[in-house]
Amino acid sequence: MKKNLFLMGLAMMGLCTFTACGSDDDDKKETVETTVIQDSEYDAIINQYVNNVVMPTYRELKQKNSALYNAVVSFGDAPTDAKFQAICDAWLAAREPWESSEAFLFGPVADFGLDPNMDSWPLDQEAIVNTLKSQQWNTMQWTGDYDEDDEAIAAAQNVRGFHTLEFLAFRDGKARTLSDVATSDNAADYVYNADNATAWAQYMRNTAQLLVDDVTLLVDAWENGYADEFKNHSGGDFTSGLSCIEQLIDGCIDIAGEVGDAKIGEPYTLYVSGRTQEALYAVESWYSWHSRDDYTNNIYSIRNAYYGSRDGSINANSLSKLVAKYNPTLDTEVKAAITTAAAAIQAIPQPFRNNINSKEAMAAMEACSELSDILEGQLKPYLQNNTK
Secondary structure (H helix, E strand, C coil): CHHHHHHHHHHHHHHHHHHHHHHHHHHHHHHCCCCCECHHHHHHHHHHHHHHHHHHHHHHHHHHHHHHHHHHHHHHHCCCHHHHHHHHHHHHHHHHHHHCCHHHCCCHHHHCCHHHHHHCCCCCHHHHHHHHHHCCHHHHCCCCCCCCCCHHHHHHHCCCCHHHHHHHHEECCEECCCCCCCCCCCHHHCCCCCCCHHHHHHHHHHHHHHHHHHHHHHHHHHHHHHHHHHHHCCECCECCHHHHHHHHHHHHHHHHHHHHHHHHHHHHHHHHCCCHHHHHHCCCCCCCCCHHHHHHHHHHHHHHHHHCCCCCCCCCCCHHHHHHHHCHHHHHHHHHHHHHHHHHHHCCCCCHHHCCCCHHHHHHHHHHHHHHHHHHHHHHHHHHHCEC
16 A cells, blocks of 8 residues: 555656646747847838839939930941941840849839830740831830730730840841841841831831830839838838838749749740740840840849849848848848859850750759749748738
């Protein structure tokens, strides 16, 4: 009987010990602090993003589109091979700020249809050649409120913008010349000659003018209200600092997905299915052989938005610095994914149009997908779940 009492006592002591340990663990769990980001912490980041990333990018685009227009006008005044080359140089210079803006294709650029106005692709070579032959320049214009489903608007956008001018200025990765010879009757092989010289120069001029008009509208819209609306998050879609940061991230997610799934992925899918000619035409900037740099600059637009700068440095008032403060592991993962995606794109053999199904192109698609997944599946939910 004493033995049984003794064992019962030990059992009770063990139970008490167990209970006490469980209580300690519960206490510890209750005292673990959840990260809380104050919404006001986003204000400096938003101001830095607008004032030192978005606006300087658009202003540079405006300046370089004006320089492109001037090069086109100079060519029309006295055409030479050297002036064809000058147009190409100016086009390449203007592409950098445009492609570096694609992480923030929201607000006026979306509301006014300025992205497809300036950057519709794939090229509609047949429509471009028909416009050149007919000289019906009004086909480049559209009026009214923008509707992405309006076929008439889409038709106008398909014969203007950067890629129409690319078609008119470049051939096989080089500047066109006054003495080019057509290699086929296909629209894609249409060349400048004495018979179409006047119309060709006018088409380039009209296209360059529309690029200037579009970016002027874009800059004016940001400078005259939209920038303040976004920074103050005082109404509309933006009612808090977090809502602005969500938009910043959504823009990054969109372009990461577009580069991997559309710009690289769609030509790849067409190519491996045997539709090689369609695959070639689906490649953005294939006349200039500038695809890799376009896509890399798209990734840099993500970097710039996240770093709060345009030169690869990480600004003190950046989303990166804020995330590093609260979750350094996540910040490291985001930065690594950005760097990996840009490097993977640059690793694709040049030109991309000749290496659509390369192992490097496949690696670049995967890197862009991983970047998109981290932004959408980790970064955005982390901020949403930890902001007060």
